[in-house]
Amino acid sequence: GALVTRDAGVTIFAGSCLGGGSTINWTGSFRTPDYILDEWANDHGFLAAKGSAFRAGEGAVMSALGTNRDHSPHNPQNDALWRGSEVLGNPVEVIERNVVGCQVDGCKACGYCGLGCRRGTKQSTVRTWLPRATAAGARILVNTTVQCVSSHLGAATGVEGWTRSPEGRRIGIRIRAKRVVVAAGSVQTPALLLRSGLNHPKLGFNLFFHPTVAVAGFYKDRIAPWYGPMMSAVNKAGIRLDGNYGYWVETPPLHPGTAALALPWISGKQHKQDLLRVGNMASFIVLTRDKYGGRVQVDRQGNARVAYALHSYDRAHLLKGVQAAFQIHRAAGASDVIFPHNSRKQLLCNASQVDRDAFLHGMPGWGWGPNQFALFTAHQMGTCALGGDAALHPVAPDGSFRGLRGLFIADGSLMPTSAGINPMIPIMALAHWVGKGME
Numbered sequence: 001g002a003l004v005t006r007d008a009g010v011t012i013f014a015g016s017c018l019g020g021g022s023t024i025n026w027t028g029s030f031r032t033p034d035y036i037l038d039e040w041a042n043d044h045g046f047l048a049a050k051g052s053a054f055r056a057g058e059g060a061v062m063s064a065l066g067t068n069r070d071h072s073p074h075n076p077q078n079d080a081l082w083r084g085s086e087v088l089g090n091p092v093e094v095i096e097r098n099v100v101g102c103q104v105d106g107c108k109a110c111g112y113c114g115l116g117c118r119r120g121t122k123q124s125t126v127r128t129w130l131p132r133a134t135a136a137g138a139r140i141l142v143n144t145t146v147q148c149v150s151s152h153l154g155a156a157t158g159v160e161g162w163t164r165s166p167e168g169r170r171i172g173i174r175i176r177a178k179r180v181v182v183a184a185g186s187v188q189t190p191a192l193l194l195r196s197g198l199n200h201p202k203l204g205f206n207l208f209f210h211p212t213v214a215v216a217g218f219y220k221d222r223i224a225p226w227y228g229p230m231m232s233a234v235n236k237a238g239i240r241l242d243g244n245y246g247y248w249v250e251t252p253p254l255h256p257g258t259a260a261l262a263l264p265w266i267s268g269k270q271h272k273q274d275l276l277r278v279g280n281m282a283s284f285i286v287l288t289r290d291k292y293g294g295r296v297q298v299d300r301q302g303n304a305r306v307a308y309a310l311h312s313y314d315r316a317h318l319l320k321g322v323q324a325a326f327q328i329h330r331a332a333g334a335s336d337v338i339f340p341h342n343s344r345k346q347l348l349c350n351a352s353q354v355d356r357d358a359f360l361h362g363m364p365g366w367g368w369g370p371n372q373f374a375l376f377t378a379h380q381m382g383t384c385a386l387g388g389d390a391a392l393h394p395v396a397p398d399g400s401f402r403g404l405r406g407l408f409i410a411d412g413s414l415m416p417t418s419a420g421i422n423p424m425i426p427i428m429a430l431a432h433w434v435g436k437g438m439e
């Protein structure tokens, strides 16, 4: 589903379905970078992040998901990212993916995996962890909303909420349990805890987004960005621009509807002209590792309300990434590039060096406040940080919530800082760590 922040400045994408984000995500499978684990250990007292057990758990996660590079042939869009990066001498890598046995024309003919894999070759939670859980006796309730965690005398006693009958009738449920694990994602986990009357001075704070924009390049040859592996190449030239902070560049699966959402709109006529060229368009996404986060609160009805303001420090990295994306498109042979700004700025790749430099130099002055450009997040992290300081971290290093015995958290909300890379594997590694500790 899609959600927006309070000022509508950021569109939030997440998988609101069985299996969560892993059901609809783009299958990029990355280990947590060493320097991020160092940060979590050294700055947040999650000492296990540096231990061999955590890495072994991450390895077990990758093996359960069958991650490999055999299903990462480049479609034309990823090929453009690869080619342009190589021409510029930038480091570019083939992305490992959690896909097994996808033989549809060597992975190139499909491209709908971002809507859920109908062939079952994507190794999402639905194909991996949930079958294991049911085999071990777990019962799964779909179409079910947990309203609150119930408790008695400082200990969790279960959850309450409602489910839907096949006819759509709402049925209240109450589940009793000695231990409760919440994994509703970085927006809904803190909302659920707040609705349950739980509190901690930092609960809901430090919501990270990996703020993301798309930079579209147009090519003479057909790109058809809706076909093939969604994301098979990554350019990490800017990933550590300043210490552990910077940006990286990947590609999205671009179906015409998504392109219509992402391209700037100045008039119906212009928009139609741009969309008529979508078959020749390659889009690069610039993802930024944000240092400064937002906050999740709940309104009077208990619904999540998300506030996030892009900090000038993070915005500077984002804009450097946008400039880099232009250079990659140009090096890959694009004719022109449309920038992710409401004014629909366009730059011809054969413009003179003087004109190009002046254009890119002026970019920070275009105005990059909320709603002046299309800003997305598909990576929500933080809000229930785990760590060693009881005043700063709502969750202890073993995943237990400070303040209610028997309550554990096991999702992206545990991250004390943003992952700095696509977070599915780091999140599952954290959940694996918590699960192992509960055994």
Ligand SMILES: Cc1cc2nc3c(=O)[nH]c(=O)nc-3n(C[C@H](O)[C@H](O)[C@H](O)COP(=O)(O)OP(=O)(O)OC[C@H]3O[C@@H](n4cnc5c(N)ncnc54)[C@H](O)[C@@H]3O)c2cc1C
Pocket (backbone or CB within 6 Å): 013, 014, 015, 016, 017, 018, 019, 020, 021, 022, 024, 025, 026, 027, 028, 029, 030, 144, 145, 146, 147, 183, 184, 185, 186, 188, 189, 192, 231, 378, 379, 380, 410, 411, 412, 413, 421, 422, 423, 424, 425, 427
């Ligand atoms: C379009 C897209 C593409 C992505 N591509 C990649 C990628 O290629 N590689 C990568 O590493 N990461 C990717 N991600 C990010 C990754 O999928 C997410 O970061 C990850 O799935 C988050 O895991 P989570 O467990 O924190 O939360 P989620 O996966 O969001 O799981 C939360 C679950 O809780 C459920 N829930 C929420 N509230 C309640 C409630 N009150 N009661 C009951 N259930 C509830 C939700 O429906 C959902 O099923 C992508 C994300 C998106 C949206």
